[in-house]
Amino acid sequence: MKSAVTMTVNGASRTAEVESRTLLVHLLREHLNMTGTHIGCDTSNCGACTVWVDGEAVKSCTVLAVQADGCEVTTIEGISSNGDLHPMQQAFHESHALQCGYCTPGMVMAAIKLLEQNPHPSDDEIRHGLEGNLCRCTGYENIVAAVRSAAGVTA
DSSP: OEEEEEEEETTEEEEEEEETTOBHHHIIIIISOOTTSOOSOSSSSSOTTEEEETTEEEEGGGSBGGGGTTOEEEOGGGSOBTTBOOHHHHHHHHTTOOSSOSSHHHHHHHHHHHHHHOSSOOHHHHHHHTTTSOOSSSOSHHHHHHHHHHHTOOO
């Protein structure tokens, strides 16, 4: 059985017909073509699918699309402004905080929320704040440096 879900995605109202078991990550990628949100594990371990639902960072592989009906969803595609990178994206770029880039969208989305809650975190607080997001390439040092840079914190 399919249900109509309507939500605001990156500022635009979007409606789709989905099966009740459809995950938000699949709605975003397959129905709305928001492919910046990555599917990494489908088990909520890696965080590659992190998006914001009503302002909270969530792993979209743990949310049914019907649960997001009526919500405001922001994906990695929705954080830039007028074609300019979000400051966190710019910091990731400048700090070389990615290799394959697969975890990067989820890591960036989680890092922005981290800084909203703690604008000047220590390196340990950054690591703790991002522990739900896994990177299999970088060893995290450049990711921590990027978040520190975006926060305006010096080493």
